[in-house]
Amino acid sequence: MGGLTVPSSAFPSVPILYEDNHLLVVVKPVNMPTQEDESRDPDLLSFLKDDLKQRYSKPGNVYLGLVHxxxxxxxxxMVFAKTSKAASRLSDAVRTRSISKTYTxxxxxKPQAPQDTLKHYLLKDTRTNTVTSVPPGTEGAKEAILDYRVLxxxxxxxLVRVHLHTGRPHQIRVQFQTIGCPLYGDQRYGAAVNRPGQQIALWATHLSFEHPTTKEPLSFTSLPPEEEPWxxxxRELIGGAE
Structure with missing residues (x-):
């Protein structure tokens, strides 16, 4: 169902990449929370629930499972589950790392190596919602692993392509900051080199997984917007998303 969009008063559109009775795959807009947070700004999960309720004239609450x-x-x-069974199976796939997520x-x-595996231990401060790289063995720290290739x-x-092996909070942003290459536009982990107002250049470009009920392999691609610095x-973006 690629090409469909959901109109929004807060955001121009939320493109729908795929939808069936079990799944909803969309392109998350930048600067929109995935789910409701303390800002109380419009969030994607609530927005999509409201849209499903309206489009299908559903009475009562609409189920939509957040799996990542x-x-x-x-x-x-991003993929959402439209049934509890699909949510459970997709959540298992996330835990077993059988969902493939690629970012650009x-x-x-420029990273020292043209391609490499980064492994760090990350510790989150819930009071400030910030993550730091800490020595192995630090209490509360979790292992973070990713592969990257400079395009x-x-x-x-x-321009780098990133494949996650773990899904830690702020993982890509902190790991690249740790090796001296903070993300363009990242105000939290790269304030010393980024100007206020620059949009962070990080995009979830590729998502692939097995359908939770039919077992069919599914694969979806979303390219970054046509604006600086993308x-x-x-040319490299098109090839890097594959």
Missing amino acids: RLDRPVGGA AVVRG ASSGGLS TLWN
């Missing part, structure tokens, strides 16, 4: 998240400033492909990012500088570099910036690498 994207940080508020990040956009891209623009980072400051192109230009003007002090690099427009520096239009």
